[in-house]
Amino acid sequence: MTLEHRTDPESFFASLKDRFRSGEAADAEFSVGYRIAGDGGGDWKVTVGEGGLNVEKDPAGFDDCHVIVHTDLNGFSGAVRGGAGDRGTFPPPSIRIETVRLPGSGGAVGIEPDLTPSVALRLFDRRRPAGGNRPEELVSLKVMNAIDQRFATGPVMGRWFAGLKDRKFLANKCPECGRTQIPPREICAVCRVRAEEFVELGPKGTITAWDLVYYASPDPLTGAIRETPYAVVYVMLDGASEQEAFSLELKKSDIGNMKIGGRVRPVWAEKTKGSYEDILYFELDD
Ligand SMILES: [Zn+2]
Structure with a gap:
């Protein structure tokens, strides 16, 4: 053959x-x-x-x-x-x-x-080799290739993630209009100038809106489905400019008491590493 x-x-x-x-x-x-x-x-x-x-x-x-x-x-x-x-x-x-x-x-x-x-x-139909003498398929392996990669966070998001590692919310501040951006973005979206000064916000804040989720989408990275219902709160951290709310999950046992205007504080992971997972959730600050 x-x-x-x-x-x-x-x-x-x-x-x-x-x-x-x-x-x-x-x-x-x-x-x-x-x-x-x-x-x-x-x-x-x-x-x-x-x-x-x-x-x-x-x-x-x-x-x-x-x-x-x-x-x-x-x-x-x-x-x-x-x-x-x-x-x-x-x-x-x-x-x-x-x-x-x-x-x-x-x-x-x-x-x-x-x-x-x-x-x-x-x-198109699958192609069959000419001559009718089809080779036998001995082994068929389905393989999902994973590529090991490192991503650079860059100077701006790098500061943000380094802040999370220190359990701090670091926003950057526009030199022209003075607004804070969280998470920080390199350019003030209103003035279109570089915003290079960093300020610490919070860590406490006030709920300005919330979503109560009954049907969860799969996690895009792991495919895991979250337990429902869960709530996402939009929090104006103390010191933040208008419209710059930061959103994260609220502690499950606090869902029954969440309200607009409610005060919250972050709960940090025991061991932080400089990622969003460093903030476990917000909880009500009574
Ligand atoms: Zn600005």
């Missing part, structure tokens, strides 16, 4: 017509150019619109394409055979996607959801 290590672009693009599910394509409209470098590569243009498919070899140009995919034979084979859509990253490093224009737009830059691999999986 021989294993096919590379997908031949010529036969791949030739197979598209037979695999096209026109019934799925009624609302799809896009044009993608492929520029595949190397021996056996070349230029192709795939256009889907009005429920139909057009595949063009050596098109006159890519001007009317939404995106152009630049890759080589390895990148192309990998994308086609990898079952694009169940991998951790798209596109892989050997593929560069150039956005020319977006469907229905004047040319804004970005990746349009309709051009992602999941659409390809919907519009």
